[in-house]
Amino acid sequence: MLTLGIESSCDETAAAVVDGSKILSSLVATQHDVHERFGGVVPELASRRHMENIAPLVCGALEKAGVKLSDIGGVAATFAPGLVGSLLVGLSAAKGIAYAQNIPFIGVNHLEGHLNAAALESGEIPLPYIGLVVSGGHTSLYLVSGFGKYSLLGATRDDAAGEAFDKVAKLLELGYPGGPAIDKVSSKGNPKAFRFSKPNFHDDDTLDFSFSGVKTAVLLLHRDEAKKGKVGEKFTVDCAASFQNFVVNFLTERTIAAAKRHHAKAVVISGGVAANKKLREKIAEAAKDAGIPSYVPSMHLCTDNAAMIAYVGGRYLESGRRDALTLNAVANLEIG
Numbered sequence: 001m002l003t004l005g006i007e008s009s010c011d012e013t014a015a016a017v018v019d020g021s022k023i024l025s026s027l028v029a030t031q032h033d034v035h036e037r038f039g040g041v042v043p044e045l046a047s048r049r050h051m052e053n054i055a056p057l058v059c060g061a062l063e064k065a066g067v068k069l070s071d072i073g074g075v076a077a078t079f080a081p082g083l084v085g086s087l088l089v090g091l092s093a094a095k096g097i098a099y100a101q102n103i104p105f106i107g108v109n110h111l112e113g114h115l116n117a118a119a120l121e122s123g124e125i126p127l128p129y130i131g132l133v134v135s136g137g138h139t140s141l142y143l144v145s146g147f148g149k150y151s152l153l154g155a156t157r158d159d160a161a162g163e164a165f166d167k168v169a170k171l172l173e174l175g176y177p178g179g180p181a182i183d184k185v186s187s188k189g190n191p192k193a194f195r196f197s198k199p200n201f202h203d204d205d206t207l208d209f210s211f212s213g214v215k216t217a218v219l220l221l222h223r224d225e226a227k228k229g230k231v232g233e234k235f236t237v238d239c240a241a242s243f244q245n246f247v248v249n250f251l252t253e254r255t256i257a258a259a260k261r262h263h264a265k266a267v268v269i270s271g272g273v274a275a276n277k278k279l280r281e282k283i284a285e286a287a288k289d290a291g292i293p294s295y296v297p298s299m300h301l302c303t304d305n306a307a308m309i310a311y312v313g314g315r316y317l318e319s320g321r322r323d324a325l326t327l328n329a330v331a332n333l334e335i336g
């Protein structure tokens, strides 16, 4: 069955057509030009840009896939979590198409999309596996024991890793979005120039994360260096590299600890931060050392896209699940 997927949870409008796990088309329209000067996503502007982009993107995805709307067997759209005004644009478009074409509709949780992105390229992943979803809004570890069977093992207690990347990049005046900017300049810096300490949770067993501490540490370091007149290019690249090193090590350590504790057969990472070069290398290395395979999706499947939504939606539709056209958008909704 051909599934049309629509994603509009944050600042990316995306549409895709998949046939099972085969991607026939996957288009993404970023809005970086809109939000860049604010240093973060402005919800109202995001919704308005989604409105402009949604129809051309859906038409473009159908055209690129070489199919007509009448060939589509079902429509899937992200309904949670995200910015409600943004979610509503994609969700309403999907419902309209389903109603007009008289085909089934299903809402997909964005996190479930990320968690299954690797399967689009790698097919079946050995079960159970540990999935790390690390993005601008989430940093969560799951034990995945089957499709739709997720247990949340740990999550950030404050900022998401991507949010920390964006805020540190803003402070270092590296531009927006911050993750790719830090990733790029870090190769020129010394990752050991500054040491940041891990949060103390008073609970040795926890698989939770916290990134507000390192964010504040970077802020204080920047302030002190600025007082000494030492904030120049060297400081910026060393600080970026040291911050990235801290985040990558923290994410990797927790992921591998979870894999060992739950005797996982594989490790999967996904979400925008999973596009980070160092994280991709480090996870692959650490998983190899632990004797388990790692699955790291291609960059375009790590960041927000509609192929992952179409894939997950398609699997549920194939199993007979459907949602009513009254399904609402939800800002916060965990899985597992």
Ligand code: KG4
Pocket: 010, 134, 135, 136, 137, 138, 161, 162, 163, 165, 166, 177, 178, 179, 180, 183, 271, 272, 273, 274, 275, 276, 277, 302, 303, 304
């Ligand atoms: O999954 P995503 O596209 O959207 C959300 O669901 O949040 O993730 C966006 C986040 C942003 O915070 C962005 O700075 C971060 O992913 N990101 C990166 C990289 N590419 C995107 N962080 C670190 N390194 C990257 N290469």
Ligand code: ZN
Pocket: 110, 114, 135, 136, 271, 272, 303, 304
């Ligand atoms: Zn995302």
